[in-house]
Amino acid sequence: MQKPATIKDIALRLGLSISTVSRAMRNAPDISPETKQAVLLLSEELHYQPNRLALSLRQKQTHTIGVIAPNLDYVLSTMIRGIDEVALEAGYTVMVCQSNESFGREILNTGRLLDSLVDGFIVSVSSETKIFDHLKKIQARGLPMVVFDRVTPQLSAPSVRLDNEEGGYLATEHLLDQGYKRIAMLAGPANLGVSNTRVEGYLRSLKRRGVAIDKKLVIHCDFNQDYAYYATQELLAQRRRPDAIFTISDRMALGAMLAIKEKGLSMPQDIGLVGFNNEPVMRLLTPAISSVDMPSFELGKAAAKLFIEVMHNNEDMRMVEEVLKPRLIVRESSKRL
Amino acid sequence: MQKPATIKDIALRLGLSISTVSRAMRNAPDISPETKQAVLLLSEELHYQPNRLALSLRQKQTHTIGVIAPNLDYVLSTMIRGIDEVALEAGYTVMVCQSNESFGREILNTGRLLDSLVDGFIVSVSSETKIFDHLKKIQARGLPMVVFDRVTPQLSAPSVRLDNEEGGYLATEHLLDQGYKRIAMLAGPANLGVSNTRVEGYLRSLKRRGVAIDKKLVIHCDFNQDYAYYATQELLAQRRRPDAIFTISDRMALGAMLAIKEKGLSMPQDIGLVGFNNEPVMRLLTPAISSVDMPSFELGKAAAKLFIEVMHNNEDMRMVEEVLKPRLIVRESSKRL
DNA sequence: TTGTAGGCGTTATCAT
DNA sequence: ATGATAACGCCTACAA
Numbered sequence: 001m002q003k004p005a006t007i008k009d010i011a012l013r014l015g016l017s018i019s020t021v022s023r024a025m026r027n028a029p030d031i032s033p034e035t036k037q038a039v040l041l042l043s044e045e046l047h048y049q050p051n052r053l054a055l056s057l058r059q060k061q062t063h064t065i066g067v068i069a070p071n072l073d074y075v076l077s078t079m080i081r082g083i084d085e086v087a088l089e090a091g092y093t094v095m096v097c098q099s100n101e102s103f104g105r106e107i108l109n110t111g112r113l114l115d116s117l118v119d120g121f122i123v124s125v126s127s128e129t130k131i132f133d134h135l136k137k138i139q140a141r142g143l144p145m146v147v148f149d150r151v152t153p154q155l156s157a158p159s160v161r162l163d164n165e166e167g168g169y170l171a172t173e174h175l176l177d178q179g180y181k182r183i184a185m186l187a188g189p190a191n192l193g194v195s196n197t198r199v200e201g202y203l204r205s206l207k208r209r210g211v212a213i214d215k216k217l218v219i220h221c222d223f224n225q226d227y228a229y230y231a232t233q234e235l236l237a238q239r240r241r242p243d244a245i246f247t248i249s250d251r252m253a254l255g256a257m258l259a260i261k262e263k264g265l266s267m268p269q270d271i272g273l274v275g276f277n278n279e280p281v282m283r284l285l286t287p288a289i290s291s292v293d294m295p296s297f298e299l300g301k302a303a304a305k306l307f308i309e310v311m312h313n314n315e316d317m318r319m320v321e322e323v324l325k326p327r328l329i330v331r332e333s334s335k336r337l
Numbered sequence: 338m339q340k341p342a343t344i345k346d347i348a349l350r351l352g353l354s355i356s357t358v359s360r361a362m363r364n365a366p367d368i369s370p371e372t373k374q375a376v377l378l379l380s381e382e383l384h385y386q387p388n389r390l391a392l393s394l395r396q397k398q399t400h401t402i403g404v405i406a407p408n409l410d411y412v413l414s415t416m417i418r419g420i421d422e423v424a425l426e427a428g429y430t431v432m433v434c435q436s437n438e439s440f441g442r443e444i445l446n447t448g449r450l451l452d453s454l455v456d457g458f459i460v461s462v463s464s465e466t467k468i469f470d471h472l473k474k475i476q477a478r479g480l481p482m483v484v485f486d487r488v489t490p491q492l493s494a495p496s497v498r499l500d501n502e503e504g505g506y507l508a509t510e511h512l513l514d515q516g517y518k519r520i521a522m523l524a525g526p527a528n529l530g531v532s533n534t535r536v537e538g539y540l541r542s543l544k545r546r547g548v549a550i551d552k553k554l555v556i557h558c559d560f561n562q563d564y565a566y567y568a569t570q571e572l573l574a575q576r577r578r579p580d581a582i583f584t585i586s587d588r589m590a591l592g593a594m595l596a597i598k599e600k601g602l603s604m605p606q607d608i609g610l611v612g613f614n615n616e617p618v619m620r621l622l623t624p625a626i627s628s629v630d631m632p633s634f635e636l637g638k639a640a641a642k643l644f645i646e647v648m649h650n651n652e653d654m655r656m657v658e659e660v661l662k663p664r665l666i667v668r669e670s671s672k673r674l
Numbered sequence: 675t676t677g678t679a680g681g682c683g684t685t686a687t688c689a690t
Numbered sequence: 691a692t693g694a695t696a697a698c699g700c701c702t703a704c705a706a
Contacts, residue, residue, distance in 0.1 A: 006683055017693045030691055052452040053394045054683035057698050072414035093449050096433045112430050115389040254621050284591050286623030343699055354677045391699035394682050
């Protein structure tokens with residue numbers, strides 16, 4: 001139950017002044033080897049550890065990065081592992097706050113971290129977020145902020161993201177290549193850039209191939225597996241039902257798969273399915289499900305590296321935009337040639 | 338780029354003393370309505386937010402809970418969501434550090450958080466951890482610490498965990514009920530209590546049924562899916578191969594499933610399979626895989642509640658041990674009657 | 675009702 | 691080479 005020792009304690013017991021002890025700790029140049037020895041010895045004995053709060057208060061930096069994440073699912077936690085790895089290396093502690101896709105929680109979390117707890121932010125917004133004032137406040141405070149994965153034009157900040165348009169394009173091209181004619185898309189919430197960009201890729205592919213675009217085939221719903229399930233049921237109930245479905249996440253692909261199986265349709269013959277994220281389980285399902293793979297770990301690392309750079313550079317890096325490329329992993333669910 | 342306003346700034350601009358402003362903020366009783374109004378107004382205008390560092394330094398508490406987690410997979414992140422929910426409610430911020438199952442990282446993380454950053458810890462140890470000095474240090478400092486999920490007798494701390502023995506028992510009983518005779522078990526690292534306790538449940542069931550115990554059927558390997566895959570290959574290559582496999586995690590069950598399918602064996606006829614954790618995908622696989630379900634979210638909430646209690650109680654709660662019950666979810670992979 | 679002064683643990687500046 | 695002092699932002703006796 002003993003209180004942690006402070007330099008004051010050490011100074012007292014050694015009959016030295018506080019500043020001398022402080023110097024010894026930070027092995028400053030102007031100090032005699034003997035006193036330094038003595039101080040180090042005693043500090044060892046007392047298990048002295050500098051008080052980070054006091055330090056931070058003085059130097060006005062906490063060496064902590066706040067990470068705002070909408071959830072902790074497979075993709076995000078992989079990205080966070082990447083962030084963590086780089087941050088740790090650079091001497092930063094990472095503080096992860098997950099908003100559970102709730103706008104309110106996101107505001108709360110940023111607010112708390114902003115109360116001088118962190119030196120800056122690495123942010124991915126919740127799917128509910130349509131207003132960005134709480135994040136702009138970060139910038140107004142002059143704190144560095146990097147946006148990752150879920151990027152939005154409404155936020156003028158350096159960012160790292162996937163080429164989502166390309167992802168949507170790749171998936172759609174592949175489905176067309178496999179002879180699918182009527183490709184539906186389960187998109188995410190309509191205000192989420194990530195989702196819309198993937199839709200754009202989908203549209204680009206269709207246009208390029210001269211395939212008529214049917215708006216009834218693009219369904220916006222929650223990322224949730226259940227919503228995808230119901231949405232797919234509705235899709236399959238349409239008079240001219242789609243013969244392929246491209247979902248914006250693997251979770252949604254799972255929901256779609258369930259509905260497809262229940263309906264008694266078979267993949268890839270009756271219907272093709274392509275997901276997004278390439279979660280490890282996708283290859284284990286029957287049929288194994290195709291998916292657009294994104295380099296999540298690398299993306300996290302890139303975000304952290306960018307953050308460190310922004311931190312140490314004083315230049316305006318708001319326009320920096322790093323874009324990683326997706327690649328399509330073709331599996332049984334969409335391979336019928 | 339403006340520095341955040343301090344009470345000093347406000348005091349200056351209002352011609353008041355710092356303490357008066359401070360009082361106004363915390364709506365202390367002895368203050369005139371007018372000055373209070375004025376202060377609140379200006380503080381609003383300047384976007385004043387109290388500096389948590391200064392506050393913490395003074396009051397010697399940070400209102401932050403450090404969570405040490407071995408990873409951020411499905412189970413852990415669900416638990417953390419539970420922790421988060423309760424902690425937030427109680428006015429705490431949660432700081433999650435994930436050790437990536439590395440002992441070194443775990444030490445590093447606890448060390449950093451211990452530097453006066455958190456008021457206490459909610460801990461689940463890495464699978465590598467065999468020495469617990471870094472965690473005992475937390476207690477030596479008089480900080481509250483609750484252990485969750487991965488509990489160990491080497492740590493005398495209040496804890497919340499699953500009844501793992503029961504989980505192992507349930508799964509094994511079920512397999513025996515289904516007529517499986519030779520049940521193998523893929524256990525986790527040998528030093529991990531969670532793993533060993535599940536093995537104990539497995540053994541209890543076998544003994545009760547009078548089934549001979551074959552040590553070659555209990556394999557300790559990493560949690561990793563790949564290890565499980567190889568381990569299963571070896572199991573299936575044994576002269577008298579097992580006719581059922583019980584794995585300590587769903588990830589391992591996936592690895593086992595791959596090996597089983599590759600070998601051309603069918604579930605549940607040739608071989609039965611039961612996993613642990615009941616991750617959502619298990620029900621989507623073909624065949625759907627049985628699994629021992631654990632109330633992860635509830636467990637996280639319970640851990641946080643216990644923490645708050647320990648925090649506010651001064652009594653010695655080291656002996657408190659909360660145990661949640663698992664339940665078996667039977668699916669195709671093990672249901673052959 | 676308001677102000678003064680000291681302290682939380684540390685570092686930086688200026689003396690000595 | 692060492693010490694005294696002010697400061698970081700806030701709170702809290704105590705004094706006025």
